[in-house]
Amino acid sequence: MLRDRVAQILPLWDASTPGYNFVLGMYAFGLEETGAYSRAEDTGRQALELNPRDPWAVHAVAHVMEMQGRLREGVNWLVERQKDWAPNNGFAFHNWWHLALYHLDIGNISEVLSLYDSQIRPADSRVPLEMIDASALLWRLYLRDVDVGHRWSALSAAWESCAEDAYYAFNDVHAVMAFVGAQQLDRALKTLAVMERRAADTDTNAVMTREVGLPVARALVDFGVGRYEACVERLLSVRTVTNRFGGSNAQRDLIHLTLVEAALRAGKIKLARALAAERTQLKPTSPFNWHLTARVHESMGEHERAARARESAEARRRVVL
Ligand SMILES: [Fe+2]
Structure with missing residues (x-):
């Protein structure tokens, strides 16, 4: 759907239609998520030729570079185009997050923390999309035993309402991450209990919670308390179907990273x-x-x-x- 529902209407658009670049950017991301990397990159670059100030097209190409391990190119891609996607843009935090991922792969931990503090979580935002990226980045550092100081407890406070009212599997899992990271097991378990109730519903979120959200959230708790074998068992059972609960391949890589770390520790x-x-x-x-x-x-x-x-x-x- 991410890719083909955009493809369905693409022939109705062309460069003479205002906003065409944004449609191309959407298509580029769908192509990237389905592994059509070269076509995704071409489409993203085409969008940016029409309008360089298209943060979603910049993002689609950044994903291609992330998936293909083109780390130097990825850093340059984002840094050199920063003036087009960063100032006064509500989505900039996520492109900064992608820049942090490249640095994390390279091992520039101080740069990752600096990006976290200055760009990804510069203020106590309660916007779930921003909180998700913050949780995900800290969790990746947590898997590597990096001391992130007070950052977990500050983030956990922002997620607090989720412990009472989990509502969306992908977000709920990231809330649990923050609670585990902050060593607030009670909040993590409370969230699991609400997720269990949500899983009994009949809507789409119930399916996502049952099939992916709950097993992953439980695995994160297992990891946090050192039950690495249990963590491995849970994640092995879902690792091929995690796409069912949304997010991007790059975001869900965190689940695979947790699995391999738990396997090593177990x-x-x-x-x-x-x-x-x-x-x-x-x-x-x-x-x-x-x-x-x-x-x-x-x-x-x-x-x-x-x-x-x-x-x-x-x-x-x-x-x-
Ligand atoms: Fe992304």
């Missing part, structure tokens, strides 16, 4: 090796993926292979820097 090394191999084969330019591979080899006592993987990570990082 001592399920063969599973961790398989999952790390999936990521590294798909995106070999990612320094993070090579670091993950190195950790797997270390866990298996394969020290030489671990050293080679670390060299690959460093080589990839040097290419980017």
Whole structure:
């Protein structure tokens, strides 16, 4: 739907129609999410030729670069076009989040935290879309044991109403992330209880909550309290269907990252090796993926292979820097 409902009306539009670039930008994102990366990039660039100040088209191409591990290009893409998408734009926080993802992959943690403080969460916003990106970025740091200081508790306070009134599976999961990160298990469990009630409804959100939201939210709680095996079991059962609860492939990658980290911590090394191999084969330019591979080899006592993987990570990082 994301891709083809836009395709259906595209022939009715052309460059002489005001706003055509925005339709192209929408189509570009649908193409990207379905893996048609080259067509997505061409379409996004076409939109930007018509109107460079189209943050959604900028975003679609940023997604292509994220998925293809084109980290240097991704950083340049966003930084060089910053004047077109950042000032006075309600969506800018999300493009800043994408810039932070590139830096996270490269390992520039201080840059990630700086972007979080200055652009992604500069104020105590209660806009769910902004809170989602904040949760997701802190969770990725949490998986790497990065101390983010007071940021979790501040974010958790913003999500507090969700503990009483979970209402949308994708958001609810990100609320649970903040509660777990802030070590507020009571709030996380309260949210789970509301989600369980929502799951008994008959609407679309009930389906999304049953099939993806609840298993993922429970897995996050498991991770937070160190029940890594349980976390692995839950995430393995949903990892191929997480698209059913919305968000982008880049956003949902956090679920896969949680799974592989939990597998490592649970001592399920063969599973961790398989999952790390999936990521590294798909995106070999990612320094993070090579670091993950190195950790797997270390866990298996394969020290030489671990050293080679670390060299690959460093080589990839040097290419980017
Ligand atoms: Fe995005």
